[in-house]
Amino acid sequence: MKPRILLLLVVAAFASVSFCFTGHPEASWQLAQLDDYLLNILLMAGINVILAVSLNMVNGYTGQFSLGHAGFMAVGAYGSAAITQIQGKALLEALGFLGAAAPVVLFSLAMLVGGVLAALAGLAVGLPSLRLKGDYLAIVTLGFGEIIRVMLQNTEALGGARGLTGIPPRTTLGWTWAIAALSIYCVGALVRSTYGRGFLAVRDDEIAAEAMGINTTRYKVTAFVVGSFFAGLAGALYAHMICYISPEGFSFMKSVDVVVMVILGGMGSTAGVTLAAILLTFLNEVLRQMQEYRMVAFSLLLIVLMIARPQGLIGDLARFLPGRTRLKP
Amino acid sequence: MLEIDALEVAYGSIEALHGITLRVAKGSIVTLVGSNGAGKSTTLRAVSGLVRASKGSVRFEGKDITNHKAHEIVALGLAHVPEGRMIFTNLTVLENLRMGAYLRRDKRAIAQDLEFVLETFPRLRERLTQQAGTMSGGEQQMLAIGRALMGRPTCLMLDEPSLGIAPLLVKTIFEKIVQVNRELGLTVLLVEQNANLALEVSHYGYVLETGRILLEDRSENLRSNPAVQAAYLGA
């Protein structure tokens, strides 16, 4: 009973909050009254939560190692921007009968398109990558991510290397955190079921999983598709938050950022990676003044973490949160 | 010759050995028997430096070798034929034997020892230029023992030499073990599932159970011990 109520709540919040907070910049009750700086951090935190939770579906729960998450994010960002920016005018006119709701509806549509396109990209990556394991898979996903980036760079219709500007600002706190909640719910619900034990079985021992009648191929592709769908949504939110995207923003470095969140949070712990994503977003801002030292410090942190606490910093703490069955990495 | 005192080993948080104390006298064959997970292999691995001991000590010919590096221990003349043989499958039989003499530089003596090993295991001579991985399990075991002998050890530790080998060849291999013990005066520490056979060829035996020593005695006494018979010899 409980999970369904949660789902309903999520959907309700998703619908009402998001609708209220878009479209009318003059509305005095809008959360955008928040300090712009803080608002941006909160938005970025939400987007990072979606990215980390969805990557955790692939890397943490299914035991595949993807280093191409930024590529899926790029597909979502460009896919959604194609709807709202490139085709935006024409589509808005077509939706004119909806009145003030038209931009919101268009944005929802754009996000959906971004997510689905990313999911399709996930399918395309997942299918051929199944024969590979561990570090080979990591490199191939990295390769796919880079291919996506190079393709975007060379597609003039999408702005080429210069990127795409003038994307309408549509991302709100409501949308961002509703989708973050949705991603947390979906990953959690998938894993906590007889069906979902299959993901964990694949992670623990593929050969034994296969021998227990589990179609490991199907599970791995499913994990990739779900993971990239949410990465696509995150990309869409990101594009409509900073209103400018370029292929460089979705490079291998961005994928590594997400991997760091997952590792810091503890692979296979949704609560852990959620906390880690929020924490790292804030830490990033705090250390922005020391940009150059920040990256040195983060990479050192990653190395020390792997040597001293490979299970992540937060994964163990998540055990104390209510209602979560912890899964060991 | 080999003295192990209160040796403890842990894999992560799981303790595999809870204080093993045993002695191997010079020139003798000593065997460790017990079921899987009793800690027999772990004992050997700790002695040869493949796993770290968390407590206790190992002394070889009076010298403390606790937690020394594996290659230093080999250099002292303590050879370990590991479980599963671990031959270099892509190298030829001859290359494998030469690897056994990796630490030695006395070419003439190496040639002599090669001759001795090939005398002892005529099957290896027939297959000198063959890739080692293509041989049968029993032949690979002979190669693994021969390879260890190429280092001219004074003490040989054998881990499950009968594992997965046709009963026919097991017999031959055990005969060879007794032979090198007698002819070279080589001290042997033997770990074996097949307690019957192990107690037959050895002088002294230890019975291990879940990381502890349960019993120790001369091998013939162990064989006639009703408790050992019931649990390990299947009488």
Place this chain on the structure above:
Amino acid sequence: MSSLLQMQKVTVRFGGLVAVSEVDFHVHPGELVGLIGPNGAGKTTLFNVVTGVYAPTSGSVQFANCQVGGEPPFRITARGIARTFQNIRLFASLSVLDNVVSALNLHSKNGFFGALWRGKAFRAEEEENREEARKLLEIFGLADAAHAPCRSLPYGDQRRLEIVRALATKPRLLLLDEPAAGMNPTEKIELMRLIRFIRERFGLAVLLVEHDMKVVMGICERIAVLEHGCKIAEGTPSDIRRDSRVIAAYLGGEVANA
């Protein structure tokens, strides 16, 4: 009587190496069959062909009158062949109960969308699965440890849990890969009793790959002997014990002890 498993002229080649050569082999419903031979004789390879890990290079594998040679392992399991592994392969991060539940996946109706929607039917089935897993564990005396991490079980219990997990796929043929490895004589006797019990209770056929002659001779109704990838003998335990080729190639003087 028609065979449950029927292999005809099965050959497996890896590169130039012939691991199994033209082997004919069958298992009848409810039968207890042993497969023996020295290491490298092709037992494990044959086993892996039956379970779909390898595809036969040539020859046919039929299960319950269907061609199954070359099908992927999960589909073969779905047809009713389950197995255990020589080196225990439990799902290390799952609890004892969840290890069994994961094997119930095969017969569960709720999939991806069921797990997301979590409707009435889904919850009922989840409850049912847990109940069934618990019952199976109870039969094998593992119910008390249901929520413990499977790695905390003692070695013998882990082996039993692997059998329980295999049974949860509801097989008609159970393949056991060296179940007696690393057991002492008392445990081996217990194991033999367990295998007989499983066959009676679940009405299935058992195919056993085993080195331990006492176990194989003690419970198998029929034994096949492999050497260098070929089947050199097949028959009742007493036939095998007297077979001159088997003695020459495999048993040697040990036969008296076995």
Place this chain on the structure above:
Amino acid sequence: MNEFLQQLINGLSLGAIYALIALGYTMVYGVLRFINFAHGDVFMVGAFAGLYTARWMAPFTAAWPQWLSALCVLSVTMLLCALLGILVERLAYKPLRERPRLTVLITAIGVSQLLEYTAQLVFGAAPRGFPSLITTRSIPGLGGLHLSNIQALVLVVSALLLVGLHFIVMRTRMGLAMRAMSLNPTAAMLMGVNNSAVISFTFGLGSALAAAAAVFYASLYQAIDPFMGVMPGMKAFVAAVLGGIGSLPGAMAGGLILGVLETLVVGYSGLLGISPGYRDAVAFVLLILILLFKPSGLFGKPQREKV
């Protein structure tokens, strides 16, 4: 035809550089079974080490013949990078010897970023010029073909380094120990092989080759920056996989093939109807194709997982 030959020459000199880097990946994979993600960044450090070595040595070697001072710069750079490689292994990878491969891979990503951002901090983000160690000239008498003396030197010196490496691996005790370790590390230890020494040696050797590649690369393209190692590093990895990871001749062949292929794709992009900007995608498409159709590479042995 001439144009094709020209592309081939350019491709081979680029390919020789990839091959030198690829050898480091393949050797480390051989003994430790892990992908040293930071290898491309050792290459980058090599370029900066070359730059500073050349500057520092300039007053002393002004009177020397150019080839001698260039050789000195090359040797010192190789030595410095060998030390860096050994240091990285000791500090970051050694504590992880018994851990899962992915843990080591993630650590390697961390090391890679650490080298990049530290370099950025120390040398600045802007590209720097690389001095001409040898005055560039075109080698005459090749018809319409353009082959610079630098390109020729890159090819010749790379070939010499490869021969030297082959000698070390096949003929020396250390080489024998490396081969034994790549086959079975435990057994090698039980034969008396000092695995830590072999691993250090392997890292040192691989890093020295990467440093040589860096000096060649910087001499050819004359600009270096803290992130210059990322792409050549990944491409060299692809070259190693193409040849069959763990195989030395494979890494060499893979590097040459990739260099030529990449140059041809750029050279004939008009004919192929694609933008020359797809240059960086060539390696990755190739990687995916190899892993799908022949994961063991051209020279590798297929491996089956034991059940």
